[in-house]
Amino acid sequence: MAEIEEKKVTYPLKVVYCSECTMPLEYCEYSGKKCATRSTQEVTESVDGIIITDNDVQEETKHQTRGGRGTKGKVAFEEPQTITLQRASRGKNKYTTIVKNLSTHKVDLKVAAKFFSSKFACGSSVTGPDEIVIQGDVTDELFDVIPAKWPHITDDDIEDLGDGKK
Structure with missing residues (x-):
């Protein structure tokens, strides 16, 4: 029988961590391109048997940090558009009012929806990226x-589209 040589392991083990991804070097092959190139430059002579390959096609992008919301991309400056008011039917005699393009005038939609719901004693919510839905037909009151x-918005900036489909 052939004798198998075993390396003597001393505990505690000394683990070398990657400075880029803060994981042990064995896991660097699963990280992005930046980590793979950095770790190969740092420890090629000190670690035997680890092959770090580059399987990523594109550069590593910013990842969302754990527990927080991802950062939103930079929004290009938008020219203020006309605010459109539209009445949509909900049933027999019930209507909803849809307000669009209010955020192009630098108005916080969440604050505006809360203001409309308290002003008109009805429900209102932000339903889209630039859309508020108010329960009830309040198009005439919205012009005032x-x-x-918001004094920087004039009557000329508001347009009534009339009845529309939801």
């Missing part, structure tokens, strides 16, 4: 309320 609350 919006310029009063």
